Amino acid sequence: MKPRAVVIGGTGMLAGLLDRLLDSHNVIALARGLTHPWPTEPITTVRCDYQNNADVNDAVDRLIADPRPIDLIVSWIHSPTEDVERRLIQPLLARYLKCRWVAIRSSAASRPVHAAMPEWLPDTSTFVTVRLGFVIEGDRSRWLSDHEIVAGVAEAILTGNDSVTVGTLDPWSRRP
Ligand SMILES: NC(=O)c1ccc[n+]([C@@H]2O[C@H](COP(=O)([O-])OP(=O)(O)OC[C@H]3O[C@@H](n4cnc5c(N)ncnc54)[C@H](OP(=O)(O)O)[C@@H]3O)[C@@H](O)[C@H]2O)c1
Numbered sequence: 001m002k003p004r005a006v007v008i009g010g011t012g013m014l015a016g017l018l019d020r021l022l023d024s025h026n027v028i029a030l031a032r033g034l035t036h037p038w039p040t041e042p043i044t045t046v047r048c049d050y051q052n053n054a055d056v057n058d059a060v061d062r063l064i065a066d067p068r069p070i071d072l073i074v075s076w077i078h079s080p081t082e083d084v085e086r087r088l089i090q091p092l093l094a095r096y097l098k099c100r101w102v103a104i105r106s107s108a109a110s111r112p113v114h115a116a117m118p119e120w121l122p123d124t125s126t127f128v129t130v131r132l133g134f135v136i137e138g139d140r141s142r143w144l145s146d147h148e149i150v151a152g153v154a155e156a157i158l159t160g161n162d163s164v165t166v167g168t169l170d171p172w173s174r175r176p
Contacts, residue, residue: 002026003069008050008088009076011036014104016150017074018043021157026068030059050077050084060091070096074153076104082118090120097124102156104130104149110169130156133167134175141176 005025010018018039021027029039030046039045048059077084093099110131117127130153134141144167152166
């Protein structure tokens with residue numbers, strides 16, 4: 001039985017990651033279903049506005065009601081992230097003790113570079129930060145493409161490093 005992977009905010013730039021995870025996981029995409037195409041079978045969808053407490057409680061209940069374990073959470077949450085992470089991710093990590101959480105941070109949220117690990121993180125959980133940077137091409141800079149972001153997150157999941165930067169954050173003055 002494949003474990004489950006939950007991708008929070010997984011219907012936009014991370015849509016390509018859902019397919020990549022299918023070989024190893026039963027994949028669940030959590031989003032509102034408002035601004036991006038809604039994934040289809042075999043991807044499971046959980047409709048949830050993570051800014052809405054009732055939605056979050058329903059989503060957590062639904063995820064925990066399924067007996068299959070969750071061993072991977074990938075989160076792309078628009079800032080401020082702390083409250084959403086505590087309400088949505090903490091109960092899942094408390095239930096699935098060996099779960100790995102890959103938290104994707106925007107360039108701005110990655111300053112200072114050493115983003116704090118939440119103090120509520122269970123000792124047994126693995127916390128991975130993926131920082132989204134930018135790309136310097138000669139005398140120009142650009143933001144990352146969806147493809148580059150998905151490849152960077154997939155690499156972070158595979159390698160097991162606790163901190164990955166996709167593109168670069170230095171020099172900060174060269175950001176687009
Ligand atoms: N450093 C970089 O280079 C960098 C960094 C960030 C983004 N980008 C680029 O910018 C583009 C747009 O980025 P984006 O931030 O809009 O990301 P996105 O990944 O296109 O969309 C955000 C994701 O979060 C979900 N979402 C948003 N608000 C939500 C809520 N309240 N509750 C539940 N789910 C929610 C969205 O689905 P629903 O709206 O359907 O809920 C979607 O799945 C991306 O395509 C990316 O390539 C580049």
